[in-house]
Amino acid sequence: MNSPAPSPAKPTTTRRFPVREVILFGALLVAILGVYAVMGAAYSTRMLVEASCYAILALGLTIQWGYAGQFNAGVMGFVAIGGFSAMLFSVPVNDAFWGTELPGELGRVLLYLIGSVLLVIGATRLHRFGVPKKLRTVIAVVLAVVLYLVVLSMLRGVTGEIQSRAGFIGGLGLPAWTGWIVGGALAGSIGYFIGHICLGLRSDYLAIATLGIAEIIKAFLKNSDWLTRGTATVSPLPWPTPGPSELGFTLARALYLSVTAALIAVIFFLLHRAYHAPWGRMIRAIRDNEVSAAAMGKDINRRRLEIFVLGCILMGIGGGALASFNSLFDPQGYLPLNHTFLVLVMVILGGPGNNLGTLFGAVAVYIIWLMSEPLALFLMNMAVYVGEGVFGWEPPGNLDSRALQARVFVIGLLITLVLRFAPQGLLPEKIKHHD
Amino acid sequence: MPLLEARDVHGGYGGMNILNGVNMSIEADEIGVIVGPNGAGKSTMLKAIFGLLTVSQGEILLRGEPIHNLPPNKLVQKGMGFIPQEKNVFPSLTVKENLEMGAFLKPHNVKRMLTQVYDFFPPLHDKRHQPAGELSGGQRQMVAMGRALMAEPEVLLLDEPTAGLSPLYMNEIFERVKQINAAGVGILMVEQNAKQALAIADKGFVLAAGQNRFTDTGAALLADPDVAKSFLGG
């Protein structure tokens, strides 16, 4: 921190050699090669693709938390929206749905919905025509309730029909990347909605609201069988690249990896530019000292909203890439542990606000995460073995799910330990004092 | 032995020193007043004495016992009272509850002290069941002083007790400070209204840039043309 000021003559050439980065990434490379040697190329490449998808999510969270100090406790929801969008756009067209009158029926309900929304909005403007404000509010609320119930019953009817006659509405048969983009846009708009409400308030409220919206999104995707097949899951989802049936597992996955890697490179480059641009400086100024930034006339809430939405967009894109790669859309597979807290650990361990650190954290934590699964099971079995042998203890049946719970505990412990002992992460954000 | 003594005190916030060697001492029957321009470190000095910021060098003694860097609740136990400038009451607690909080460490004294404080500030008795947040500025200052007195302090630190008050209340507060001192409580206060404050001061400390500039009796400082020219606005 107290490094001597660079000489004014050539201030840019006094860069130190990044020892820490080289060591950490070297160790990571060794770990990856080790996994390749032990687990084989196909498995390891799959791991890398998944890690790269997680890296996109982590970059989304690092700009929200690291750049702007906004904590998003509902990454899972945005990931699920991205996955849903990837599914909806890439899955083949379902003729059993489109061939009937059902799309028309659904469209009619949507029209009713739009009409009702317009009516209610109109009702809230009634006071301009001389209706007393209290009466206007009553009219608007009653109208909203009645119309909501009417549209809802119509929707229940149509969706029930779709479900029983066509299964679900199917996809649009478009390339997967269209779904990723729309997924990012959807996640971004939900982020806008939440951010718009919460960003002027205490940061705790944003955490609560995002946690809530994530569970709601999951509940919606899980229970809307007409749209997502719900618990029946949708699979396979087509890849944007040639699949394993054409190229074999390793090559196909490597090709997919090149797509996600290119995506990360682009995001990384843009973020790097933005971080050092006036916009990025402003964001950090707001994070570090809100009051003085406000005093300088920065429109704080606007900037915060931008960064929050941007982070959510990245999460949507990453979620789309992840779902496409898994070739499966399973709403129940979205778990706070895997899709919120794992990403959180990646960010705070790697170094919030440091893109390179986040990237390192994402890959390193994902490898540990994958490797810990057999390890946890092994330890559980050991414990049971010892327990049976020494204490004559009757082991519970569902060891697999209990091993999962052990990982929940470890992730929680990791979060608290990092916050306490390494709050800046392994690669801390570099704050320049002499700009 | 002086009641309260500060020797060469250095300190500040987050590595930035605001106090660069301040010396002070008051006796039990004295009123000490700290004056000086904005940013001179007046309030900071008071906070340093009350353990609200770290003293990096020098020492603070209460009856000869070193007390620097003790937490506030220990200092209250040792007989020190502090009245901050702003937010000096608990707004949602009633006046009576505010006073009770002052005697938190001496719960057996509450009844006796309540009577004394009500006698000293009769308006507080009338408003004792009203939330302190609903009172006027002057009445709040009374609650704040009453709260501090509840602990029967030996020395009372006041941070700008008259800030934002009308002249009428200002005189009343100075009058009260004199009475408290007459009852045997040493006073150390920071004041913006330097002339009126020095008029009642036994000792005055003029601070500038975190150091003593002038130290003398209140009357002598008021009479000193240098002090008057630089710090009392002519």
Place this chain on the structure above:
Amino acid sequence: MNELVFFINNVVIAGSVTGSIYAIGAIGVTLVFSIMRFAHFAHADMMTFGAFMVLLLTLAFPGVGAVVGLPTPVVMLPLAMVLTALLAVGIDKAFYKPLRAHGVKPIVLVIGSLGVTLMLQGLIRLFAGTSAQSLYIGERKEIYRLDLPFELATRPVIVTEPQIILFILTITAVVSLHLFLNRSRLGKAMRAMSDNPDLARASGINTNTIVAVTWVIAGGLAAVAGTLLSLDVTFKPDLSFFLLLPIFAAAIVGGVGHPYGAIAGGFVVGFAETLAVFNWTVLLRPVQHHFPEWLELPRNLAFVGTEYKIVVPFFILVAILVWRPTGIFKGKVI
């Protein structure tokens, strides 16, 4: 008339039950919020922990209840409250206090509490599994049927034993909390600290003691809320985030840092939930013949399906944040 009885059973009683549980949970959240200034995300899992302690104690001493004449879990509740309070104080010492000592922003404490909630979740589910279990072991839930003195009401109003215990315990908890906060020296100091922590320190109040007391109360109440919930239905170890949202919504609706507001908020959220999933067709059916021909009454006229129950507290949360972020009773901390 039977429709009215149905309404009483499904909305009035069910709503009060849920409301009481949320209220007791929200009091804990709001107290922690007002003293330590952060949203404590581990509260729901503390509730689960309390209920789990009751379950373990009931399993260990199943016969105790019969001796006293109360269900065993209720007899075990005080002990579970003590254990949960100890847990809460221990968690604070181990995880939150070091963070506070570093002077971190409140949001870092929020993340820390998320870490804690995962640890609790992991431990509880490691030992308890994830399936639901009844707290009534070898005992029977007493069911009281109250016949209404109207000729048309042929069906009784149904109240179960745990529900009656729940109402009694809720009232006891609220009254004792009220007395504690307004009569006792520590309670007043707690309010003082929530008002103005710096001045509390300057008054000689030992803030560490107040923090510990807050955790004892929050932990104890969490055990009560968790146990009541488990008594009413069953012990479910995996509710965590589904409880957290309504409880936070209740605390915010009532005005953060405001214990009485939290109680009101709890009932608002509880009744809103039950009203939203209630099938209004049942009430409308008797008057259906007054409707015009074209208006056909759908079979299901609930605002949201039970699977979307969590939308209700979220909607309330959003609404209150938009219109009145300080809550119905003006909260202190925003």
